[in-house]
Amino acid sequence: MISQNILKVENLSKKYVSGIxxxxxxxxxxxxxxxxxxxxxxxLVGESGSGKSTVANIILRFIEPTEGNIFxxxxxxxxxxxxxxxxxxxxxxxxxxxxxxxxxxxxxxxxQAYSYARPNYTRxxxxxxxxxxxxxxxxxxxxxxxxxxxxxxxxxxxxILIARALLFEPKLLIADEPTSMIDSSSRAGILNLFxxxxxxxxxxxxxxxxxxxxxxxxxxxxxxxxNGEIIEQGATNDVFLYPKESYTQNLLNCVxxxxxxxx
Ligand SMILES: Nc1ncnc2c1ncn2[C@@H]1O[C@H](COP(=O)(O)OP(=O)(O)OP(=O)(O)O)[C@@H](O)[C@H]1O
Ligand SMILES: [Mg+2]
Numbered sequence: 001m002i003s004q005n006i007l008k009v010e011n012l013s014k015k016y017v018s019g020i021x022x023x024x025x026x027x028x029x030x031x032x033x034x035x036x037x038x039x040x041x042x043x044l045v046g047e048s049g050s051g052k053s054t055v056a057n058i059i060l061r062f063i064e065p066t067e068g069n070i071f072x073x074x075x076x077x078x079x080x081x082x083x084x085x086x087x088x089x090x091x092x093x094x095x096x097x098x099x100x101x102x103x104x105x106x107x108x109x110x111x112q113a114y115s116y117a118r119p120n121y122t123r124x125x126x127x128x129x130x131x132x133x134x135x136x137x138x139x140x141x142x143x144x145x146x147x148x149x150x151x152x153x154x155x156x157x158x159x160i161l162i163a164r165a166l167l168f169e170p171k172l173l174i175a176d177e178p179t180s181m182i183d184s185s186s187r188a189g190i191l192n193l194f195x196x197x198x199x200x201x202x203x204x205x206x207x208x209x210x211x212x213x214x215x216x217x218x219x220x221x222x223x224x225x226x227n228g229e230i231i232e233q234g235a236t237n238d239v240f241l242y243p244k245e246s247y248t249q250n251l252l253n254c255v256x257x258x259x260x261x262x263x
Contacts, residue, residue, distance in 0.1 A: 003037035006172060006204050007059070012068035014054050028054035030228040032068070036172070041198050041205040043215035043236070045251065046225035052208045054228075056176045059206070060091045072172070087117060090165035094177040096157035100149035106160055107145040110167065117168040129167065137163045137193060155186025162193060166201075173197070176208045194218060212255045216240055224248050 014028035029051040036042050044052045057063045059070060061082060070077045077085060093099060100109060107130070114126050134141035137159040149157060158178060165173060175194065179187045195218060197203050209215055215222055216236060223233040224245065231245050243249045 003039055005035045006038045006073060007036040007206075008071040009034050009055070009059070010069045010071070012055070012058060012070065013066050014051075014058060014063065015066045027051075027228045029058075029225075032225075032228075032230050034223055034230065034233060036204050036206060037220075038171070038204055039198065039202045040220040041194070041207055041218050042221045042223060043219040044206060044208045044223050044225060045210070045212060045215050047251070048210070049227075050225040051228040052225055053176055055225075056091065056174045056206065056208055060089065060174055061085065083116065087168050088170055089172045089174065090168050090170040092158070092161055092165060092173060092175040092178045095181050096154055096161055097149065099161055100157065102149055105146055105148055106152070109160070110145070110164060113164045113167050133163045133166055134160070136166070138189065139163070153186070154182040155190065158182055158186070158190055159193065162190075162197075166197070169201075170203065172204045172206070174206045174208075177210065178207075179214065180210065191218060212240070212251055224251070 010033050012032040013030050016026045016028050018024045018026070032051070032055060034042075044055060046052055054063070058065050059077070061077065064078070072080070072085070072089065077089075104112075110130050111126070114121060114129070118126075130145060131141040134144055139156060139159055144152070144156070144160065152160070162178075173194075178194075179190050182190065191214060194205060194207065198205060205218075207215070207218055219236050221234065222236050222239045224231050224239065224247070226245075226247050231247055232239060232243070239248065240252060243252060
Protein backbone atom coordinates (compact mmCIF):
# COMPACT_ATOMS: atom_id res chain seq x y z
CA MET A 1 0.00 0.00 0.00
CA ILE A 2 1.39 3.42 -0.94
CA SER A 3 0.91 5.98 1.83
CA GLN A 4 -0.44 9.34 0.84
CA ASN A 5 0.98 12.64 1.99
CA ILE A 6 -1.19 13.92 4.77
CA LEU A 7 0.77 17.10 5.51
CA LYS A 8 2.97 19.15 3.26
CA VAL A 9 5.04 21.98 4.70
CA GLU A 10 6.45 24.32 2.07
CA ASN A 11 9.18 26.89 2.61
CA LEU A 12 8.01 27.76 6.10
CA SER A 13 9.65 30.69 7.86
CA LYS A 14 8.85 32.39 11.13
CA LYS A 15 10.56 35.53 12.28
CA TYR A 16 9.72 36.64 15.81
CA VAL A 17 9.81 40.36 16.40
CA SER A 18 10.22 41.55 19.98
CA GLY A 19 11.56 44.45 22.08
CA ILE A 20 9.86 47.68 23.19
CA UNK A 21 10.07 49.23 19.72
CA UNK A 22 9.94 45.82 18.05
CA UNK A 23 13.40 45.99 16.59
CA UNK A 24 14.71 42.63 17.82
CA UNK A 25 14.24 39.89 15.27
CA UNK A 26 14.77 36.20 16.02
CA UNK A 27 14.60 33.49 13.42
CA UNK A 28 12.24 30.77 14.65
CA UNK A 29 12.39 28.69 11.48
CA UNK A 30 13.81 29.41 8.05
CA UNK A 31 12.68 27.93 4.78
CA UNK A 32 11.55 24.62 6.22
CA UNK A 33 9.96 22.04 3.89
CA UNK A 34 8.91 18.47 4.61
CA UNK A 35 6.07 16.03 4.08
CA UNK A 36 4.34 13.59 6.40
CA UNK A 37 2.96 10.40 4.96
CA UNK A 38 -0.21 8.92 6.36
CA UNK A 39 0.45 6.43 9.17
CA UNK A 40 4.10 7.42 9.63
CA UNK A 41 5.77 8.58 12.80
CA UNK A 42 8.24 11.32 11.97
CA UNK A 43 10.58 12.64 14.64
CA LEU A 44 11.77 16.20 14.65
CA VAL A 45 15.09 16.37 16.50
CA GLY A 46 17.62 19.10 17.21
CA GLU A 47 19.13 21.01 20.10
CA SER A 48 17.23 23.54 22.19
CA GLY A 49 16.23 26.61 20.17
CA SER A 50 16.52 24.84 16.81
CA GLY A 51 12.91 25.66 15.91
CA LYS A 52 11.06 22.41 16.66
CA SER A 53 8.26 23.93 18.73
CA THR A 54 7.90 26.78 16.27
CA VAL A 55 7.14 24.24 13.54
CA ALA A 56 4.67 22.46 15.85
CA ASN A 57 2.95 25.68 16.87
CA ILE A 58 2.52 26.79 13.28
CA ILE A 59 1.04 23.43 12.26
CA LEU A 60 -1.28 23.64 15.28
CA ARG A 61 -2.19 27.18 14.21
CA PHE A 62 -1.17 28.76 17.51
CA ILE A 63 1.11 31.12 15.62
CA GLU A 64 1.12 32.29 12.01
CA PRO A 65 4.09 31.79 9.73
CA THR A 66 5.90 34.79 8.28
CA GLU A 67 6.22 32.95 4.97
CA GLY A 68 5.33 29.61 3.50
CA ASN A 69 2.35 27.29 3.28
CA ILE A 70 1.08 24.16 4.95
CA PHE A 71 -1.32 21.80 3.22
CA UNK A 72 -3.33 19.21 5.14
CA UNK A 73 -4.91 16.60 2.87
CA UNK A 74 -4.15 19.00 0.01
CA UNK A 75 -5.88 22.02 1.61
CA UNK A 76 -4.16 25.15 2.86
CA UNK A 77 -4.57 24.97 6.66
CA UNK A 78 -4.81 28.73 7.09
CA UNK A 79 -7.97 28.70 5.00
CA UNK A 80 -9.61 25.82 6.89
CA UNK A 81 -12.22 26.26 9.60
CA UNK A 82 -10.36 25.90 12.92
CA UNK A 83 -13.01 23.72 14.58
CA UNK A 84 -12.91 21.29 11.69
CA UNK A 85 -9.12 21.41 11.62
CA UNK A 86 -8.83 20.46 15.30
CA UNK A 87 -11.02 17.43 14.70
CA UNK A 88 -8.24 16.18 12.44
CA UNK A 89 -5.10 17.59 14.02
CA UNK A 90 -4.43 17.44 17.77
CA UNK A 91 -1.46 18.39 19.96
CA UNK A 92 0.17 16.86 23.03
CA UNK A 93 2.64 19.03 24.94
CA UNK A 94 5.60 18.90 27.26
CA UNK A 95 3.98 19.89 30.55
CA UNK A 96 0.81 17.91 31.20
CA UNK A 97 -0.01 19.95 34.33
CA UNK A 98 -0.27 23.22 32.40
CA UNK A 99 -2.87 21.72 30.08
CA UNK A 100 -5.39 21.32 32.93
CA UNK A 101 -7.41 23.77 34.96
CA UNK A 102 -6.96 22.57 38.54
CA UNK A 103 -10.61 23.39 39.41
CA UNK A 104 -12.07 20.87 36.99
CA UNK A 105 -12.28 17.14 37.44
CA UNK A 106 -11.14 14.86 34.63
CA UNK A 107 -14.69 13.97 33.58
CA UNK A 108 -15.41 17.68 33.07
CA UNK A 109 -12.25 18.09 30.97
CA UNK A 110 -13.21 15.15 28.77
CA UNK A 111 -16.84 16.31 28.50
CA GLN A 112 -15.68 19.71 27.24
CA ALA A 113 -13.51 18.10 24.59
CA TYR A 114 -16.27 15.66 23.67
CA SER A 115 -18.79 18.39 23.00
CA TYR A 116 -16.36 19.84 20.43
CA ALA A 117 -15.36 16.49 19.00
CA ARG A 118 -18.86 15.00 18.67
CA PRO A 119 -21.48 17.72 18.65
CA ASN A 120 -24.33 15.19 18.21
CA TYR A 121 -23.46 12.92 21.10
CA THR A 122 -25.78 11.11 23.48
CA ARG A 123 -24.89 10.86 27.17
CA UNK A 124 -24.70 7.10 27.14
CA UNK A 125 -22.39 7.00 24.11
CA UNK A 126 -20.21 9.65 25.74
CA UNK A 127 -19.84 7.71 28.99
CA UNK A 128 -19.07 4.50 27.15
CA UNK A 129 -16.42 6.22 25.08
CA UNK A 130 -14.75 7.78 28.12
CA UNK A 131 -14.51 4.34 29.68
CA UNK A 132 -13.18 2.76 26.48
CA UNK A 133 -10.68 5.47 25.71
CA UNK A 134 -9.28 5.74 29.26
CA UNK A 135 -8.93 1.97 29.37
CA UNK A 136 -7.19 2.13 26.00
CA UNK A 137 -4.55 4.53 27.27
CA UNK A 138 -3.90 2.30 30.27
CA UNK A 139 -5.91 4.01 33.01
CA UNK A 140 -8.68 2.84 35.30
CA UNK A 141 -11.62 4.96 34.13
CA UNK A 142 -13.60 4.59 37.36
CA UNK A 143 -10.71 5.88 39.45
CA UNK A 144 -9.69 8.57 36.98
CA UNK A 145 -12.90 10.34 35.98
CA UNK A 146 -13.76 11.74 39.42
CA UNK A 147 -10.29 13.03 40.24
CA UNK A 148 -8.78 16.51 40.03
CA UNK A 149 -5.49 16.99 38.10
CA UNK A 150 -3.42 17.44 41.29
CA UNK A 151 -4.55 13.98 42.43
CA UNK A 152 -2.97 12.37 39.37
CA UNK A 153 0.67 11.74 38.41
CA UNK A 154 2.34 13.48 35.45
CA UNK A 155 2.54 10.26 33.45
CA UNK A 156 -1.15 9.55 34.05
CA UNK A 157 -2.08 13.13 33.12
CA UNK A 158 -0.18 12.77 29.87
CA UNK A 159 -2.20 9.59 29.18
CA ILE A 160 -5.41 11.54 29.85
CA LEU A 161 -4.30 14.20 27.36
CA ILE A 162 -3.64 11.50 24.79
CA ALA A 163 -7.12 10.10 25.52
CA ARG A 164 -8.60 13.58 25.13
CA ALA A 165 -6.86 13.99 21.78
CA LEU A 166 -8.10 10.56 20.65
CA LEU A 167 -11.72 11.57 21.31
CA PHE A 168 -11.36 13.73 18.20
CA GLU A 169 -10.28 10.70 16.17
CA PRO A 170 -7.46 12.83 14.73
CA LYS A 171 -5.55 11.91 11.60
CA LEU A 172 -2.46 13.75 12.80
CA LEU A 173 -0.98 14.09 16.29
CA ILE A 174 1.69 16.67 17.00
CA ALA A 175 3.54 15.61 20.15
CA ASP A 176 5.99 18.24 21.39
CA GLU A 177 8.39 16.58 23.86
CA PRO A 178 5.54 14.63 25.46
CA THR A 179 7.79 12.65 27.80
CA SER A 180 10.35 15.24 28.87
CA MET A 181 8.55 16.35 32.03
CA ILE A 182 7.35 13.01 33.27
CA ASP A 183 9.32 10.63 35.41
CA SER A 184 11.48 8.09 33.66
CA SER A 185 9.43 5.12 34.89
CA SER A 186 6.37 6.42 32.97
CA ARG A 187 8.32 7.40 29.86
CA ALA A 188 8.61 3.99 28.24
CA GLY A 189 4.88 3.40 28.75
CA ILE A 190 3.98 6.63 26.97
CA LEU A 191 6.37 5.86 24.10
CA ASN A 192 4.84 2.42 23.69
CA LEU A 193 1.40 3.97 23.72
CA PHE A 194 2.38 6.19 20.78
CA UNK A 195 3.71 3.15 18.96
CA UNK A 196 0.47 1.24 19.52
CA UNK A 197 -1.66 4.19 18.40
CA UNK A 198 0.21 4.33 15.15
CA UNK A 199 -0.35 0.63 14.56
CA UNK A 200 -3.95 0.47 15.76
CA UNK A 201 -5.43 3.69 14.40
CA UNK A 202 -2.98 4.47 11.59
CA UNK A 203 -2.50 7.93 13.11
CA UNK A 204 0.28 10.04 11.65
CA UNK A 205 2.50 11.42 14.40
CA UNK A 206 4.98 14.28 14.35
CA UNK A 207 7.08 13.48 17.40
CA UNK A 208 9.33 16.22 18.70
CA UNK A 209 12.14 15.21 20.99
CA UNK A 210 15.66 15.95 22.20
CA UNK A 211 16.11 12.27 22.74
CA UNK A 212 17.66 10.44 19.81
CA UNK A 213 16.90 7.10 21.47
CA UNK A 214 13.18 7.89 21.50
CA UNK A 215 13.30 9.06 17.89
CA UNK A 216 15.04 5.86 16.87
CA UNK A 217 12.59 3.68 18.77
CA UNK A 218 9.45 5.29 17.41
CA UNK A 219 9.96 6.80 14.04
CA UNK A 220 9.86 5.85 10.37
CA UNK A 221 11.58 9.06 9.39
CA UNK A 222 13.67 11.72 11.09
CA UNK A 223 14.07 15.43 10.44
CA UNK A 224 17.12 17.11 11.97
CA UNK A 225 16.93 20.84 12.69
CA UNK A 226 19.64 23.34 13.57
CA ASN A 227 19.23 27.10 14.04
CA GLY A 228 15.76 27.07 12.50
CA GLU A 229 16.72 25.11 9.40
CA ILE A 230 16.39 21.49 8.40
CA ILE A 231 19.89 20.18 7.87
CA GLU A 232 19.00 16.63 6.98
CA GLN A 233 16.01 14.32 6.78
CA GLY A 234 15.31 10.78 5.68
CA ALA A 235 14.43 7.27 6.80
CA THR A 236 15.41 6.76 10.47
CA ASN A 237 18.03 4.12 9.79
CA ASP A 238 19.62 6.10 6.96
CA VAL A 239 19.92 9.27 8.99
CA PHE A 240 21.12 7.61 12.18
CA LEU A 241 23.38 4.96 10.68
CA TYR A 242 24.91 7.16 8.01
CA PRO A 243 24.48 10.78 9.13
CA LYS A 244 25.59 13.23 6.47
CA GLU A 245 26.07 16.16 8.82
CA SER A 246 28.57 16.42 11.65
CA TYR A 247 25.80 18.06 13.71
CA THR A 248 23.73 14.88 13.47
CA GLN A 249 26.77 12.82 14.40
CA ASN A 250 27.26 15.01 17.46
CA LEU A 251 23.64 14.50 18.49
CA LEU A 252 24.17 10.77 18.10
CA ASN A 253 27.39 10.88 20.10
CA CYS A 254 25.33 12.00 23.08
CA VAL A 255 23.66 8.58 23.04
CA UNK A 256 26.11 6.00 24.34
CA UNK A 257 25.45 2.84 22.37
CA UNK A 258 22.75 3.34 19.80
CA UNK A 259 24.22 4.10 16.43
CA UNK A 260 27.93 3.84 15.93
CA UNK A 261 28.32 2.19 12.59
CA UNK A 262 29.78 5.25 10.93
CA UNK A 263 32.77 5.20 13.33
N1 LIG B 1 7.68 34.13 21.15
C1 LIG B 1 8.96 34.24 20.78
N2 LIG B 1 9.55 35.44 20.64
C2 LIG B 1 10.84 35.56 20.24
N3 LIG B 1 11.62 34.51 19.93
C3 LIG B 1 11.09 33.27 20.06
C4 LIG B 1 9.74 33.07 20.48
N4 LIG B 1 9.49 31.73 20.52
C5 LIG B 1 10.64 31.14 20.12
N5 LIG B 1 11.59 32.06 19.85
C6 LIG B 1 12.96 31.79 19.36
O1 LIG B 1 12.87 30.98 18.20
C7 LIG B 1 13.91 30.01 18.17
C8 LIG B 1 13.28 28.63 18.05
O2 LIG B 1 12.55 28.36 19.25
P1 LIG B 1 11.75 27.01 19.49
O3 LIG B 1 10.98 27.18 20.75
O4 LIG B 1 10.98 26.68 18.27
O5 LIG B 1 12.94 25.95 19.69
P2 LIG B 1 12.88 24.41 20.14
O6 LIG B 1 13.68 23.66 19.15
O7 LIG B 1 11.48 24.00 20.37
O8 LIG B 1 13.66 24.45 21.53
P3 LIG B 1 13.46 23.51 22.83
O9 LIG B 1 14.10 22.20 22.46
O10 LIG B 1 14.22 24.23 23.90
O11 LIG B 1 12.00 23.39 23.12
C9 LIG B 1 14.70 30.21 19.45
O12 LIG B 1 15.82 31.01 19.16
C10 LIG B 1 13.75 30.95 20.36
O13 LIG B 1 14.44 31.76 21.27
MG1 LIG C 1 10.43 23.28 22.06
